[in-house]
Amino acid sequence: MRFPAWYTSSITRGLQQQPAGLILAAATLIPIIAAALLAPLLGTYSPLAQDLLIRNHAPSWVHLLGTDHLGRDVLARLLDGGRTTLLVSTVGTLLAFVLGAGVGLLAVTFGRVSEALVFGFIDLVRAMPGTLLALLLIVALGSGALPLILALGLSFSPQIAYVARASYRREIARDYVRAARTFGGTRLHILGRHIVPNVAGALVTQVAIILPRCIVTESVLSFLGVGSSPDAPTWGRMISDAARSIQTAPHVLVAPLLALIILTICISIVGDHLRRGLDPVRSDDSAIGREARPA
Amino acid sequence: MKTYLPALRRRSFLVGASSLGLMAAAFPTLSLGQSGANVLRIGTLGLDTVDPHRHTGTIAVQQVYVEALTSIAPDGSVEPWLAEAIDARADGLAYTFKLRPNVHFHNGDTLTASDVVANFSRVKEKITGGWLVSAMEYVDSVEAPDELTVVVNMSAPYAPLLNLLSELWIVSPKSEGWDDTINRPIGTGPFTFGAWQPKDSFTAPAFDNYWVAGLPKVSALWFDIRDEADKALALQAGDLHIAMVSAEAAETIKAAGVANVDPLGDATWYFMAFNNRSARAPFDDIRVRQAIGHAIDKAAFMNFEAGPTAVTTNQMSKPGTFYFDQAMHDADPFKAPDLERARSLLAEAGVNPAEHTVRFVSWQEDYAQVIVQMVRQLGFQVEHAALDDVAAQQRLSGDDWDMNVMSSGPRSDIFLRYVRLMSNGPNPTLWGNIQNPALDAVIDAASKEVDSDKRRGLYLEAIQMVHDNMYFVVLGHAARLFATRHEVKDFKAGFSFSLNWASGGVAHASL
Amino acid sequence: MRRYLPVAATVIRGAAQALGIVFLIFLLCRVVPGDVVDVLGLEGGLTADQAEAMRRELGIDKSLVDQFLDWSGGMLQGEFGRSLRYGVPVSGMLLHALPVSAMLAGGSFAIGLALALVLAVAATSTRSTVLDVAINALNIWSIAAPTFCVGFIGILVFSIWLGWLPVLGGVGMALVIIGLDNAGQLVKPLREELRECVSLPHVRTARAKGLAPMQVAVAHVLPAASPIVLALSGIVLANLVSGTITMEVLFGLPGLGSLALNAIHGRDYPVIMAAITVISVSLVVINTLVDIIARLIDPRMS
Helix, strand or coil, X not given: CCCCHHHHHHHHHHHHCCHHHHHHHHHHHHHHHHHHHHHHHHCCCCCCCCCHHHCCCCCCCCCCCCXXXXXXXXXXXXXXXXXXXXXXXXXXXXXXHHHHHHHHHHHXXXXXXXXXXXXXXXXXXXXXXXXHHHHHHHHHHCCCHHHHHHHHHHHHHHHHHHHHHHHHHHHHCCHHHHHHHHCXXXXXXXHHHHXXXXXXXXXXXXXXXXXXXXXXXXXXXXHCCCCCCCCCCCHHHHHHHHHHHCCCCHHHHHHHHHHHHHHHHHHHHHHHHHHHHHCCCHHHCCHHHHHHCCC | CCCCHHHHHHHHHHHHHHHHHHHHHCCCCCCXXXXXXXXXXXXXXXXXXXXXXXXXXXXXXXXXXXXXXXXXXXXXXXXXXXEEEEEECCCCCEEEEEECCCCECCCCCECCHHHHHHHHHHHHHHCCCCHHHHHHCCEEEEEEEECCEEEEEECCCCCCHHHHHHHCEECCCCCECCCCCCCECCCCCCECCCCEECCCEEEEEECCCCCCCCCCCCXXXXXXXXXXXXXXXHHHHCCCCEEEECHHHHHHHXXXXXXXXXXXXXXXXXXXXXXXXXXXXXXXXXXXXXXXXXXXXXXXXXXXXXXXXXXXXXXXXXXXXXXXXXXXXXXXXXXXXXXHHHHHHHHHCCCCXXXXXXXXXXXXXXXXXXXXXXXXXXXXXXXXXXXXXXXXXXXXXXXXXXXXXXXXXXXXXXXXXXXXXXXXXXXXXHHXXXXXXXXXXXXXXXXXXXXXXXXXXXXXXXHHHHHHHCCEEEEEEEEEEXXXXXXXXXXXXXXXXXXXXXXXXXXXCEC | CCCHHHHHHHHXXXXXXXXXXXXXXXXXXXXXXXXXXXXXXXXXXCCHHHHHHHHHHHCCCCCHHHHHHHHHHHHHCCCCCECCCCCCEHXXXXXXXXXXXXXXXXXXXXXXXXXXXXXXXXXXXXCCHHHHHHHHHHHHHHHHCXXXXXXXXXXXXXXXXXXXXXXXXXXXXXXXXXXXXXXXXXXXXXHHHHHHHHCCHHHXXXXXXCCCHHHHHHHHHXXXXXHHHHHHXXXXXXXXXXXXXXXXXXXXXXXXXXXXXXXXHCCCHHHHHHHHHHHHHHXXXXXXXXXXXXXXXXXXXX
């Protein structure tokens, strides 16, 4: 789940060469996001309303995607779950971003000792099995959306911290920063005034890589039984709940399963194009590439 | 040394890597479990500990290698097992057990009265937890007047004793770890203790010298004791011969025509409890509790959880059993949902449900969502925490919750259900930590009552107190289902999860 | 000699990391609410007094520092202790789970690497659009489709609709699914690397000599690309160690992942610690080994 940027950028490089793919992905993604956000306004069924007399019914005109094992409308739950899925993973990504960039940049700004300490710790965390760590963290924090977001943010922040450090090093060596230092700017001043604006692009591009992986990780945690609450299920939780009726009502499983896969594929493609748009020069050789690439 | 090596190494590295790929193609599939023509394969609940005296949870496996003085017949009655005859003195203060002659331990020794005495002493002196510990408090002394007679003297009458002795497994004192924790039990069962991987599998080879001639009929038992695995599909595929299955899967299995499905004799019972130790307003108001009771559709709930095999009632004993009372059942005010009555009760209590949030705790079970939705329908906000076993336990033993919905499995004696309602009982949290000295006294009196009719009266008095105080609402009973494939002959599920008892069980089964 | 100094440094760094991880995991385990006595008492077999007595007996009422010293002392002697829940030696449970996980990780890695190599080499030597599309598709699939989702699709299609495979012990299906996932992660960067290697001088010479494209690819391009294969393999293997857990749960395979998962739910500290420690240490070992091999086969790195 953790890859250096040069690796992931080469993974997604192929996607960038196909504008048709981008259009298709965006065309799929926009209605998904819109439907998920506007679900309450579409007002068909409540995602929680049960009708125990029509459990596991196949798709019909009344219930377009059928009903689940509690007689709830699968479509209504899919829309509602989409919102939770997007919310949890977006906030998780943002948290990873704030945490990783903040800690990473501050650590390098305050000199070698703080850098060695902080990044030593980050190395440690990265060497642990991520899924199990997130799992343990959620069991410790309790169930629900908040612990899930925290676990996601913590899991993905090390990667951002690495990129932040690499970008910092690249910027600090540039002439304008040297100039600012000779004029007596303090470390924090230089960080805020000169470095942050210039590394922001490289960092924001990471969001495009992390968001789909947040979605996937969330679904894995839900599958392992420590995900969102049953009242506000994510697609991952819907998948693992529906697994119990895999034999009698496969449609309940297939709906969130396909939705999840389509969403992550589309976000990966669109995110990658956005990344190139935002950061045309650096996307192919972000500084961490130089650091980690063996050759 | 370093000039030409790299290229060579690179190549050999790649050769190695691709040959690894070829190996993978030829990788033999991992064989799970013991195969063999005459091995009976069973999917059921797990095993907690190797030491038969140290169990605290549901025991589903160990009866096949260790046996007890008594066992519970499929109808719930006590039958003599390693004891041939049992004589209980009328005052309930002494029991005499006549042991079966020629019962052999797996190490070849013959069972004697002194072995039984040693087992009683070990449980009384060494064991800190488990059902038997409380029972042993009333056992004054255990004597062996001759090779095959055991006399148990009680300090006070204790009605559940004979039932509970079905879980005091007689282990050879020569078992490894007897003085501390037994790690290889030597029992008298039809099968011996083979290999155990917790939460995975357990193997029990047949014992040649079993005290019933001609048994067991299969050469070994293999247990699939994984939690997460879908055993119904494995049963359908023929990977398992006997398996515990859900009500939903039972229908598919019956339709496929590969197996019989039988319920256990004793049922799991479901209940919805309130926080009874530290209830906060408005859930301390009995009218609010009654209103919630009226909002619950017991029949819909039980049908969801267990389908046609489920029954609804207001008692901890299943309809049709000795401790069940039909008149009380008929008078249940919550027999059918009555939202109007519920709303008028709330109005009477001056409670607007929309202003209150119920802090609702459950395990990660689907049935909880059914009850939560019914409470929501009454107008309450619900904050539902679906937790893993331990986290739920933690939450319930604290004060920050209002309601739960839970279930409790088969027990060898009715007392084991009532004891959970006592303020100092074992794990009373599930029932909201009831603190009622009067209730404690009634249940205690019932456990000491020798006369069965009077005992029944006391237990009914206790459940009536539960109703009057609205401590919890019994929803109903549903027996766990065991599917047995047609090729298995002479086996039918028993009273509890136990697979071996005096009058039946896996020892008689053949393929 | 100078060549081996960085290797030694790598090893020392790895060992220090392993130590730090063990300590961190110990702390994390104890933040989790509830303990094994709560688990044992769930069925109602324990009164409050009995539970306290049992905590004393198991030694989990001691201070955290004491418990850590006890545990790490045992670890140093290669003794993982006994499972609090089941009373059996943890080492036995590990020995049972380890081969399953090793087989899953090793087998699926081999499948993934073999498939990736074949696809990448074929694409390099033939310039087929079909192959390039296949590589792209496989790659996107591995990013976007979580393995457990693919597992569900597999169960649905092969076990339920077609009725071919038993659901339990679906080792074959698990291997193929993780294998495909690995192939998708490996194949893309590999293909890019091979494309760049084609323009290396000695490869151009070989082509000028008139060797067939396939021969050039296998004899000259592949060896040049081996450092990148190695680096990628390290990353993929490291992810595998913890990534097989969903497959273990889905197909009921008793590996290290499900051992740890069960132990977390059962608050069986010694087992959680041992399982995560073994996984983490093997991660560190893999990374260290990859680092060392990379230095040995690629002199540019030293």
